[in-house]
Amino acid sequence: MGSVALREIRKSYGAVEVLHGIDLDVADGEFVVLVGPSGCGKSTLLRSLAGLETISGGEISIDGASIVHLPPKSRDIAMVFQNYALYPHMNVAENMGFALKMAKVSKPEIDAKVRKAAEILSLTPLLERYPKQLSGGQRQRVAMGRAIVRDPKVFLFDEPLSNLDAALRVQMRAEIKELHQRLGTTIVYVTHDQIEAMTMADKIVVMKDGHVEQIGAPLELYDCPANRFVAGFIGSPAMNFIPARVQNGQALLADGTALAPAPAGLAEGLAFVAGVRPEHLMVTEQGAAATVTLVEPTGAEIQFVVDLAGTSVLVSTRDRVNLRHGDRVSLAVEPGRLHAFDTETGQRLG
Amino acid sequence: MNQTSRPLYWLGLGLIGTIIAAYVLFPIFWLVLASFKTTGELASLPLTFWPKAPTIEAYTALFDANSQSSQLLRWPTLISNSFIVAVSSTILVLIFGTLAGYAFSRLHFPGRDLILGGLLISRMFQGAALLLPTYRLMNALNLQDSLIGLILLYSAFGLPFATWIIASSLREIPFELEESAIMDGASRLQSMVRIVLPLATPALITAAMWHFVGAWSEFAFASILMESADHKTVTIGLASFVELFTIEFNRVGAAATLVALPIMVVFFFGQRYFTRGLLAGAVKG
Numbered sequence: 220m221g222s223v224a225l226r227e228i229r230k231s232y233g234a235v236e237v238l239h240g241i242d243l244d245v246a247d248g249e250f251v252v253l254v255g256p257s258g259c260g261k262s263t264l265l266r267s268l269a270g271l272e273t274i275s276g277g278e279i280s281i282d283g284a285s286i287v288h289l290p291p292k293s294r295d296i297a298m299v300f301q302n303y304a305l306y307p308h309m310n311v312a313e314n315m316g317f318a319l320k321m322a323k324v325s326k327p328e329i330d331a332k333v334r335k336a337a338e339i340l341s342l343t344p345l346l347e348r349y350p351k352q353l354s355g356g357q358r359q360r361v362a363m364g365r366a367i368v369r370d371p372k373v374f375l376f377d378e379p380l381s382n383l384d385a386a387l388r389v390q391m392r393a394e395i396k397e398l399h400q401r402l403g404t405t406i407v408y409v410t411h412d413q414i415e416a417m418t419m420a421d422k423i424v425v426m427k428d429g430h431v432e433q434i435g436a437p438l439e440l441y442d443c444p445a446n447r448f449v450a451g452f453i454g455s456p457a458m459n460f461i462p463a464r465v466q467n468g469q470a471l472l473a474d475g476t477a478l479a480p481a482p483a484g485l486a487e488g489l490a491f492v493a494g495v496r497p498e499h500l501m502v503t504e505q506g507a508a509a510t511v512t513l514v515e516p517t518g519a520e521i522q523f524v525v526d527l528a529g530t531s532v533l534v535s536t537r538d539r540v541n542l543r544h545g546d547r548v549s550l551a552v553e554p555g556r557l558h559a560f561d562t563e564t565g566q567r568l569g
Numbered sequence: 570m571n572q573t574s575r576p577l578y579w580l581g582l583g584l585i586g587t588i589i590a591a592y593v594l595f596p597i598f599w600l601v602l603a604s605f606k607t608t609g610e611l612a613s614l615p616l617t618f619w620p621k622a623p624t625i626e627a628y629t630a631l632f633d634a635n636s637q638s639s640q641l642l643r644w645p646t647l648i649s650n651s652f653i654v655a656v657s658s659t660i661l662v663l664i665f666g667t668l669a670g671y672a673f674s675r676l677h678f679p680g681r682d683l684i685l686g687g688l689l690i691s692r693m694f695q696g697a698a699l700l701l702p703t704y705r706l707m708n709a710l711n712l713q714d715s716l717i718g719l720i721l722l723y724s725a726f727g728l729p730f731a732t733w734i735i736a737s738s739l740r741e742i743p744f745e746l747e748e749s750a751i752m753d754g755a756s757r758l759q760s761m762v763r764i765v766l767p768l769a770t771p772a773l774i775t776a777a778m779w780h781f782v783g784a785w786s787e788f789a790f791a792s793i794l795m796e797s798a799d800h801k802t803v804t805i806g807l808a809s810f811v812e813l814f815t816i817e818f819n820r821v822g823a824a825a826t827l828v829a830l831p832i833m834v835v836f837f838f839g840q841r842y843f844t845r846g847l848l849a850g851a852v853k854g
Contacts, residue, residue: 271748292754304749308767321754365753 221282221295221372221405222247223268228277230263230429237263239429240277245373245422250399250406254416255426255452261409264426265375268407269298281372292321297366298375302382303358305350305365311337312346315364336367339401356387363398376408380415392418413453417441425449447565450494450558456522458558459500459532463493470557472528476507479552482559482569491568494558497522497535506551511542525550597829604628604822611818627823642813644824646799647806652831653716654802655784658723662731662780663773669728670735670772671761675744685736688729696789704793714796722794723784731776738772739765774842782832803828 223245230238238260245251253261266272268279270291279287286294297318305314315336316329324332337343340360350358359379366374376395380388396419399406410416416423417437425432425440425448433445437453444450450458461478463470465485469477470493478493485491509525509532516522522535523542527550534550542548559568603611605623631644672678673685703722704713712718742765750760766773788804795801810824836843 269752271751291752296752298749298752300745300749302743302745304743304745306746306750306764317750318753321750321759365749369753 222249223373223405223407224278224280224283225264225268226278226280228264228267228279229275230260230267230272231275236275237429238267238274241429241431243424243431243434245405245407248403248405250396250408250419250421251424252408252410252416252420252422253424253426254410254413255432257411258428259426260429261411261424261426262377265298265377265407265409268373269296269375270294271298295372296375297369297371297373298377299359299362299366299379301378303350303362303379305358305361307350310347310349311342311353311361311364314350314361315342315368318365318369332368332370333364336364339367339398340364355383356391359383359391360394363395367398367402372405374404374406376406378410379408380410381412388415395419414455417453423453425452443567444494444558445567447492447494447560450560450567454496456497456533456535458494458496459530460560461493461495461527461530461532462490462562463559464488464490470559472507473530474528476528478507478527478550479557480554482557484569485559489568490562492560492562492565494560495532495552495556497533499553499556500532500534500536501551501553502534502536502538502540502548503551504549506549509548509550511544511546511548514542514544600822601826602822603818604820604826606819608817608819627817627819628827630820631823631827642806642810643798644803644806644827647801647803648827650716650795650800651785651802651804654719654723655781655831657720658727658784659777659781661720661724662727663777665724666728666731666735666776667766667769667773669732670739671765673732673736674739675747685733688733691729700789700793703790707794713794714800716800719791719794719800719802722790723780723787727780727783731780734776734779735769735772738769742768771842774839778835778839778843781835785831786828 223243225241225243228238228241228243229236241260241264243251253264255261263272267274270286270289274287277287278285281295306317309317312330312333315333319329319332333346334343337346340363342357342360342364345353345357345361350361353361362379379395380391383391392415395408398404399419408415408419420437422434423437423440424434427448433440433449435443440449440453444453444458447460451460461472463472463478463481465471465481465487466477467487468481470479470481470491472478472493478495507527509527511523511525512531513524514521515524520535520537521540521542522533523540525532525534525548532550560566561568602618602620604627605625606617606620607622607624607626610617610621673681707713707718707722710718712721746764746768747757747760750764751757755763786804787802788808791802792805792808795805807824807828811821
């Protein structure tokens with residue numbers, strides 16, 4: 220396995236720069252997820268690491284050795300593509316053995332490695348089948364098997380679950396994570412799905428417009444987002460943002476009601492954007508008054524939308540609250556769960 | 570459409586199809602049957618449909634070195650020339666059409682789509698309009714009355730359409746497959762040969778069939794360029810034969826059947842690829 224270091228990675232298409240100097244360290248055996256909205260540059264960064272894109276500037280190294288000038292085949296990296304990219308005219312065994320065949324490995328050795336990978340992924344009964352005869356999940360496993368047989372230093376996954384239905388996605392998510400724990404491989408994984416990122420990653424890299432917004436462990440990003448973008452992107456349902464100002468140590472809303480104690484260190488009178496996750500708002504006896512506008516029970520929890528000082532706010536609770544449109548409720552924020560962001564820059568204030 | 574009217578719909582379609590097929594195929598069928606009749610039977614009245622006493626006399630006469638027809642037209646040479654020209658130009662068209670089609674489908678260069686469209690425009694010229702300039706060009710290049718000249722000419726004429734068909738087909742093959750092969754250690758050429766081309770087989774077969782049939786049955790250019798008996802092709806031979814042996818219709822039938830045979834064989838084995846190849850790029854998969 221290998222460690223990866225990206226330094227000041229820049230990528231331009233003509234005059235348009237899409238990666239603006241990305242720095243990232245991936246430790247040996249670490250599972251790193253690049254996450255962000257469409258067009259944020261995550262796939263471009265992954266493809267640059269694979270060698271499928273030529274970078275305009277910067278340095279990429281694996282285990283301390285530069286790979287920038289090496290072609291993809293010499294980088295010792297395997298990649299699982301979004302649509303699996305299985306060769307339709309080859310059966311599963313041939314698909315999995317293709318890279319070894321290209322490397323002129325002997326046939327008995329190819330067979331042995333393919334069989335071993337097939338056992339790991341429960342693909343042994345399917346080795347003679349062609350891709351069109353496989354289900355989505357099986358194709359996904361073959362794509363992973365093709366990467367495993369090469370025993371590369373780094374595995375790259377480019378949105379590998381986006382073509383699967385919701386149930387299969389959950390199953391494959393668990394399988395990939397289990398595979399990582401079993402093989403101890405270094406993985407760089409791209410997704411636009413923050414749930415995938417949260418559930419699978421050791422470390423998440425949140426990207427936007429070719430910049431890294433924040434790097435950290437999943438719960439670190441959830442508990443302490445560096446800016447309003449990360450706060451809104453990580454977590455489902457998304458964080459609520461409410462205009463507020465500091466008065467007497469309290470976060471006061473537009474109508475003058477106090478929502479919660481303001482985070483420490485904020486200057487008196489400062490206007491800021493208060494961030495509260497739906498699950499951190501509680502219905503209480505005393506608190507900020509709000510009017511219910513929509514109720515959505517999901518079974519495990521009840522989500523309801525309220526009008527709080529002119530802002531639409533989502534609340535999520537596991538309590539069996541009996542609410543209807545037009546009801547008045549009092550809301551409070553769990554202690555220490557109020558985030559403050561700069562109204563201009565969106566950076567975290569506390 | 571409701572369930573009860575569906576069988577009637579298909580029956581009607583089948584009937585129309587049968588009538589059209591019979592209308593188109595009857596002259597060919599008649600020609601083939603005539604080739605197995607004697608001259609006497611063909612001249613007698615009333616006309617017979619099936620041969621009374623089927624014979625391959627007309628076919629053997631074509632290849633009988635002592636027969637009058639063989640002295641005027643050497644069929645083994647004609648067939649061999651046509652075969653060399655059709656097969657060689659098909660191979661050239663496939664090689665260069667594949668490389669050009671790959672470039673048009675995979676590489677980005679200025680004017681790519683314009684040039685690809687221009688290739689089709691070249692197909693819109695009537696062959697007759699090109700006869701004279703082609704004759705003068707081949708003369709100037711000293712390629713007149715030469716099999717190599719005819720091979721190059723047919724290849725040049727066939728290449729645009731083959732390139733178009735192959736490029737359309739290759740555009741449907743996801744580029745990720747090639748990238749995957751490159752990640753697996755293949756070179757660009759290896760990924761093209763091992764991954765892309767096997768998936769483009771229907772288009773390659775279609776392009777090959779299309780060109781082979783066109784080259785095998787081409788008459789106009791061959792007739793003005795090929796002068797010596799050693800270089801003539803089957804279509805010229807057939808035209809001369811019809812003039813020489815009009816009264817011996819069984820021999821004309823045998824010669825025409827023989828000329829049409831390779832085309833029938835090609836279509837028999839390649840028909841299932843033909844529509845798939847022609848429809849490449851027509852619908853989103």
